[in-house]
Amino acid sequence: MRDLDDLFRALAQSPFRSRFRLGPKERAYLAEKTLPVILEHGRRFLEERLTPAEPRNDGRQTPLRGHPIFLAQHATATCCRGCLAKWHRIAAGRPLSPPEMEHVLKALERWLVEQSSADA
Numbered sequence: 001m002r003d004l005d006d007l008f009r010a011l012a013q014s015p016f017r018s019r020f021r022l023g024p025k026e027r028a029y030l031a032e033k034t035l036p037v038i039l040e041h042g043r044r045f046l047e048e049r050l051t052p053a054e055p056r057n058d059g060r061q062t063p064l065r066g067h068p069i070f071l072a073q074h075a076t077a078t079c080c081r082g083c084l085a086k087w088h089r090i091a092a093g094r095p096l097s098p099p100e101m102e103h104v105l106k107a108l109e110r111w112l113v114e115q116s117s118a119d120a
Contacts, residue, residue: 001103002089020075022115026068042069051096076107
């Protein structure tokens with residue numbers, strides 16, 4: 001797994017990854033529900049959509065809007081198994097291990113914290 005500081009430096013260089021921002025609706029939802037609740041939603045989404053060795057609709061399973069976690073997944077390249085392999089060095093073709101799941105959640109949390117503290 002890739003070090004998160006190294007990962008976030010690389011993500012900042014990607015025009016696609018760095019364009020994602022929380023909008024007013026997502027910021028309000030995050031503030032209302034709180035970060036721990038949002039991360040629990042994220043854990044459930046990951047278990048359903050990313051943890052299996054061969055996720056259903058892999059590469060297209062993460063919407064581009066509708067929940068702060070979805071934006072965070074695209075911004076942190078945790079949206080599909082291909083992106084996890086390319087950006088995080090987590091091999092595809094096998095289920096995510098518990099440490100890998102925690103790595104993904106830490107990346108999502110870091111991005112959400114940075115976004116929630118950034119100017120709207």
